[in-house]
Amino acid sequence: MSGTLERLRLRFNPFEPAASGVPMVDKLWVPDRWAHPLQQFLDTLQITQGPKAYAILGEYGSGKTYLLRWLEREELPKRQIRPFFFDNPGVQFYDLANSLLRQLGREEFAKSLWEFLNPSIPGFQSSLFGNTFQEWLRGIKKHRREDEAIRVLATLIREKKIAEDEEIRHKLGRLIVETYERPYFEYRDFLAGRSGALVPEREEAPYFAAILRALRLTGGAESVAFLIDEFEEVSLQKRLTKRQAHEYLATMRRLIGLTEREPFWIIVAMTPQAAEVTEKLEPALWERFISQGKHQFQIPPLNAEEAKELVRRRLAAARSKALSPNEDLFPFPENLVEILREDIRSSPRRLVKVCSLAIARASDESVITPFTVEYLREVQEELYPRPSGGLSST
Amino acid sequence: MESRTLWMRGSVSFVALRELLCFIALHPEGIRPVDMENWVRSNSFLRTQTGKLVSKTTIYHYRNTLLHLGIIKRIDKGYTVARENPEVSLLFQVLRPGMPDLSIEEREMFARFVVMNHDCRRYFFDIFMPEEISEYHLVDFIGRGQPVAWKRLSTPQGRFEQLSNLLHKEKSLWIRSENERQAILYGVRYWARNQLGFLDEIFLEDIGGLMFPVSMTGSVPDPRILNALREVISPSEEWTILSLRRLVAEWGPKYRISIERLYQTFLWIYRRFPQYVVMIPTSEAFAAITAISPQAEAYHLRGYLQDEKGRYISHIRVHSNLREVILCQELLSV
Numbered sequence: 001m002s003g004t005l006e007r008l009r010l011r012f013n014p015f016e017p018a019a020s021g022v023p024m025v026d027k028l029w030v031p032d033r034w035a036h037p038l039q040q041f042l043d044t045l046q047i048t049q050g051p052k053a054y055a056i057l058g059e060y061g062s063g064k065t066y067l068l069r070w071l072e073r074e075e076l077p078k079r080q081i082r083p084f085f086f087d088n089p090g091v092q093f094y095d096l097a098n099s100l101l102r103q104l105g106r107e108e109f110a111k112s113l114w115e116f117l118n119p120s121i122p123g124f125q126s127s128l129f130g131n132t133f134q135e136w137l138r139g140i141k142k143h144r145r146e147d148e149a150i151r152v153l154a155t156l157i158r159e160k161k162i163a164e165d166e167e168i169r170h171k172l173g174r175l176i177v178e179t180y181e182r183p184y185f186e187y188r189d190f191l192a193g194r195s196g197a198l199v200p201e202r203e204e205a206p207y208f209a210a211i212l213r214a215l216r217l218t219g220g221a222e223s224v225a226f227l228i229d230e231f232e233e234v235s236l237q238k239r240l241t242k243r244q245a246h247e248y249l250a251t252m253r254r255l256i257g258l259t260e261r262e263p264f265w266i267i268v269a270m271t272p273q274a275a276e277v278t279e280k281l282e283p284a285l286w287e288r289f290i291s292q293g294k295h296q297f298q299i300p301p302l303n304a305e306e307a308k309e310l311v312r313r314r315l316a317a318a319r320s321k322a323l324s325p326n327e328d329l330f331p332f333p334e335n336l337v338e339i340l341r342e343d344i345r346s347s348p349r350r351l352v353k354v355c356s357l358a359i360a361r362a363s364d365e366s367v368i369t370p371f372t373v374e375y376l377r378e379v380q381e382e383l384y385p386r387p388s389g390g391l392s393s394t
Numbered sequence: 395m396e397s398r399t400l401w402m403r404g405s406v407s408f409v410a411l412r413e414l415l416c417f418i419a420l421h422p423e424g425i426r427p428v429d430m431e432n433w434v435r436s437n438s439f440l441r442t443q444t445g446k447l448v449s450k451t452t453i454y455h456y457r458n459t460l461l462h463l464g465i466i467k468r469i470d471k472g473y474t475v476a477r478e479n480p481e482v483s484l485l486f487q488v489l490r491p492g493m494p495d496l497s498i499e500e501r502e503m504f505a506r507f508v509v510m511n512h513d514c515r516r517y518f519f520d521i522f523m524p525e526e527i528s529e530y531h532l533v534d535f536i537g538r539g540q541p542v543a544w545k546r547l548s549t550p551q552g553r554f555e556q557l558s559n560l561l562h563k564e565k566s567l568w569i570r571s572e573n574e575r576q577a578i579l580y581g582v583r584y585w586a587r588n589q590l591g592f593l594d595e596i597f598l599e600d601i602g603g604l605m606f607p608v609s610m611t612g613s614v615p616d617p618r619i620l621n622a623l624r625e626v627i628s629p630s631e632e633w634t635i636l637s638l639r640r641l642v643a644e645w646g647p648k649y650r651i652s653i654e655r656l657y658q659t660f661l662w663i664y665r666r667f668p669q670y671v672v673m674i675p676t677s678e679a680f681a682a683i684t685a686i687s688p689q690a691e692a693y694h695l696r697g698y699l700q701d702e703k704g705r706y707i708s709h710i711r712v713h714s715n716l717r718e719v720i721l722c723q724e725l726l727s728v
Contacts, residue, residue, distance in 0.1 A: 059635075059672070059674040059675075059709070059711065060674070060675060232676070232677040232679075232680040248683070271674070271676055271677065271680075271708070271709075272635060272637065272674065272708070272709050273637070273674070273676040273677075273680065273681065273708030273709060274676070274677065274680050276637055276639075276640075276708070277599055277680060277681070277683060280598060280599035280600040281599050281600075281683070281684065283600070298635065300631075300633070301632065301633045301672075301711065303632055341668070341669040342669045342670060342713050342715070343668060343669050343670070343671070343672045343713075344669075346632075346633065346672075346711075346713075347672065386665075386668045387661075387664055387665050387668055388665070
């Protein structure tokens, strides 16, 4: 393969065969037509009030995940916004809390909160419990001072303006102290009402707001952003119960409410149909979410120039040495985008898959470079054959 | 509502009605119910709409349906064909017993009887008709019937269904009893939609089941749909994204075209111009998000196009070049 790639003047195949997610190459690039609306939304909402929610709509393979990852890696950190990425989070509000805190890890979250609160237990010298988080936890456990430690933490949580509610402060204190025995989260920790749960019952939104404040304060960020991918895959099961459907809408309502009150952003990627159904189910909620259409972006299919730029940038990241501008698509011909079908070159996933297979197949020395029209069309038809008579309506 | 006028039942199969009718026609002197039952039992090919062998009750409903539709009549010795009715003579000209399905002519003739029936009109078809039309036939119903939505609603007295004309909201009907439900929602509506094919329906989350009259025949592709599609493709954007269900809700009632034929037209375009059409699938869980039973799920999903991989297609993306190529196809008189 390396000999083949040398022939193609590449160090590696820069196109992923599955073409989902993001590439392992340098900086992520998105076309200006994609970047500008999102940058504009972020610019505006950073200085004004209102729900900081945004919907990115696109078909499968249109680049929704890529765009979210671009926000996560490139755009949000520049603005002091701490991003968290979620894949189909589930219907319940605490499913999100579960995903979020598992993403951070219990020990990591508890430690950063502990460092921020910097607790001291009255009547004990600080050296008694040591200087590190683990030593402090061990000392608390050894001297059976858990209840007292939780009380102290709960007081500090209020003083540092993370939460006011007594139960929430207590739960967060427990979350820290009990990390010694169980340095990981379990799903049952997020089942409100269950004995030993780390989340309060019927206090989902204030609890979540407290977590967000903690994340912001401990991470030195101005705000926190949730990037939620595949929002329509709200459940892995085939059919939602009526209650689950209600919970899905309730979760959405609470999230939007949070974005109004907290330095918190939510950017959701979904299919156009998911947006359509949500709008039909709860028109008022949807209008509030997308701010009467202002906070909604339909990812446009790639135009010829953007498709060419995508291929060029991917190839450039894998070059062993730079090529002259008139052959920077090599081993593809310069007129690649005119050769490919419109439905292929307009879809990032399809385009990347075709390019990936074209390069992978080029191990056969008989494949001429730059790739010929016939070769590229053969690859394209193999991956995306023209429909025959196999479709039917229900 | 009077229970004796709510005789319509969805379990009645019109294929079975045809077979039974042809048997009754062999006995101009009249045939007793018990002989009908014996004949049906000995000819186990008679099935209900769900494919089950018929019970005594179902045979009663078959006979009762033919009687209420005015196709048979009661005489001293039992029942015989109402040959004095010219419509019945026309029906017999098209009947082809023994076939597994109804021919288009048979469907049309049975549909005429159903639409002409007083009870079927009173409880169902009248809601579709504009106020100024009191007398109508199948052709009028298909040509002038307006869209009607039905939805299950919670009231202080319980959960009931309401049917209402979308253009004239005052034309509505509440379904409050199981007898009414069986006769109207699962009786006449099923006959018109599933068996005779002059009504179609799509579920929309906001308005419920949208029902609209449709032509029983037509070409694929439908030139009116090709033309309408050409009109909605943006000339300024390279691609236009269209919601298939929105198109069904708009064009179905407007052009009186069935969902099947509408989708077949889209498939025709897709097969001819795959470079200009991208099918956009949806999540099945989301497509039926409000369904609380397998039956409801199937009902919600019937409004979606399903591809060979089993995916449910909610939207299509079409290229602006399609405007020109569709026009060429039209000129070539597809």
